[in-house]
Amino acid sequence: MVGVRQFDEDEMIATALDVFWRKGLHDATMQDLAAATGVQRGSLYNAYGDKEAIFLRAFDQYAAQFLDAAGGALAQGDTAARLRDFFDMIIVNMTDGTPQRGCLTTRTALDASVSSADVRQRVQDVLTRLEQLVGKAISAAPNRRSTADANRLARVIVTFTRGLAVMERAGYSRKQLRESATTFIDAVIGDA
Amino acid sequence: MVGVRQFDEDEMIATALDVFWRKGLHDATMQDLAAATGVQRGSLYNAYGDKEAIFLRAFDQYAAQFLDAAGGALAQGDTAARLRDFFDMIIVNMTDGTPQRGCLTTRTALDASVSSADVRQRVQDVLTRLEQLVGKAISAAPNRRSTADANRLARVIVTFTRGLAVMERAGYSRKQLRESATTFIDAVIGDA
DNA sequence: TTCATTCTTGACATCATTGTCAATATTGAC
């Protein structure tokens, strides 16, 4: 390696993630990324090719930390406690920041029609893995649910988290989202 | 009125709605609208001012028909039947068209960060009125739920419909969405 | 029929964004 990169790649991607999280893939421009990271536009093109390549790296970082946090929240307690922690994590994730950044996965999913197959695949992967995590967590508790039932329910739970993400964008407060999540858990785990 | 408009306004707005539904407020351009409606860009600016004014009209039309359909679906049968019809309507609405157009309200909500206060208000209005419709429908059936409980549950149900809209964008099929809706109804109305 | 008013049309200026490139700077390897 001769002519070495002048910026820290991890730091650059982390900053890019922040930009994408606040503005979305579509609305964040290369100028935004350049301004936020302090790396010139030309250097970004040279290093990554185009905006989407940067987004994919940033999104992978986001997905990893998100799924990790979800796994952690789902790890202990009975089913109700797991879901409470899970929803808490989800809601904090989307209502953090000033202004609130919302859920990057959901925002990206809604941009799907103008996104590449790579981007769509990333979104699907996150949702699939989230379903798996939730499915395992609610299967772990001893009860009368079959695996098929648990998987269906897991998908319902993940779907509901997506709904929360939309409601957050529509202006619902953290408190309102929490109340809905609690109501949802109570209604769904009424048989536990 | 001297110098009369050369195009049918209702038809124009209906066509504009189709364009916005397929592309979203942000991605639909005045050129798209001009091409689809056969009305020149200049005429559209003259008649409406800007793209957002056209969108607001189109969205109002969409919201009216959407809420009307929701009200109809929620009108008869027991709680479970009402919800089944309601979700069916919602899912057909978002999985109709080729390619599927998804849910305009949800898409618009996710565009919120780049939208005006007027647009955001329209989205909130639809969600609020939807909550009211659902709340009334599930309160109507004789059961042990309090009004407060019904309202909380209504919000959960509306939130879940938003989740379905996200899942549709993420690539889930009509069949998968229907299965999730059924599972959701069963889980939530388990006490009815 | 005339006319004032409104609509229509195509051209124009402006702006933001993307992507490319040649010139220059940097630096590890020898």
Added chain:
DNA sequence: GTCAATATTGACAATGATGTCAAGAATGAA
């Protein structure tokens, strides 16, 4: 220290979108 390879920089062209405008067309009212 030299050099080859890579990175950086600022400028450039191309594109697509918005919004404006002057000139011309259309039409209801008098």
